Amino acid sequence: MQVEFNPAxxxxxxxxxYENRLLRxxxxxxxxxxxxxxxxxxSVTALYEIIPVGVESNVNLPGVDELRYQDNQVDExxxxxxxxxxxxxxxxxxxxxxxxxxxxxVVDKGVSLNDASNNFKFAAAVAEYGMILRDSEYKGDxxxxxxxxxxxxxxxxxxxxxxxxxINMVESSQKLMEKK
Numbered sequence: 736m737q738v739e740f741n742p743a744x745x746x747x748x749x750x751x752x753y754e755n756r757l758l759r760x761x762x763x764x765x766x767x768x769x770x771x772x773x774x775x776x777x778s779v780t781a782l783y784e785i786i787p788v789g790v791e792s793n794v795n796l797p798g799v800d801e802l803r804y805q806d807n808q809v810d811e812x813x814x815x816x817x818x819x820x821x822x823x824x825x826x827x828x829x830x831x832x833x834x835x836x837x838x839x840x841v842v843d844k845g846v847s848l849n850d851a852s853n854n855f856k857f858a859a860a861v862a863e864y865g866m867i868l869r870d871s872e873y874k875g876d877x878x879x880x881x882x883x884x885x886x887x888x889x890x891x892x893x894x895x896x897x898x899x900x901x902i903n904m905v906e907s908s909q910k911l912m913e914k915k
Contacts, residue, residue, distance in 0.1 A: 737823040743813040745820070745841060747796050749873070751862050769878040775829055782862050783823065784873065785819075794873070795908060819843040856889035864905055879909035 740748055786792045801807070802839040818840040825834040846854065864882045883906050890898045 739821045741813050741816060741818050741820060742809045746786055746788045748783050751782040751784055754864065780858055782858060811824050836847050853889040853891040856885055860886040860889065861901065877903055
């Protein structure tokens with residue numbers, strides 16, 4: 736999978752998790768490179784934290800020197816587009832040897848977290864929990880109580896009980912931290 740953010744909409748981004756699966760841009764089209772393949776019928780969720788253009792942030796964004804040999808101009812079409820990013824995915828048929836490319840633009844619909852799907856909100860709760868456990872410099876004001884609130888609100892139909900298990904694990908973590 737490769738993601739290209741629209742620079743007219745996104746001033747900064749970071750992938751949450753999967754740091755050990757980063758792939759150089761030029762390796763995306765190379766079928767010989769190991770990139771954490773998914774089997775048929777499997778799915779994966781990649782979460783990106785973004786800072787939209789024009790939003791003030793306390794995140795220390797690194798400066799980039801101007802390039803000497805390359806033009807770094809944003810295409811005019813980017814400013815006239817409602818696309819937030821373009822997602823590219825390469826796949827092979829089960830007995831195939833050459834990968835095929837799928838491209839899908841993602842449009843910014845301006846959906847707030849409160850109005851997001853239960854799956855998205857639950858994934859956000861899991862990501863927030865992970866940042867708390869790692870004491871991530873990006874955790875902001877994350878807390879166990881916020882994780883629990885979001886996870887409980889977005890639990891939905893939990894046929895396998897995985898979401899309930901997660902909520903129990905966060906509650907146990909919270910109790911352990913309170914004992915310190």
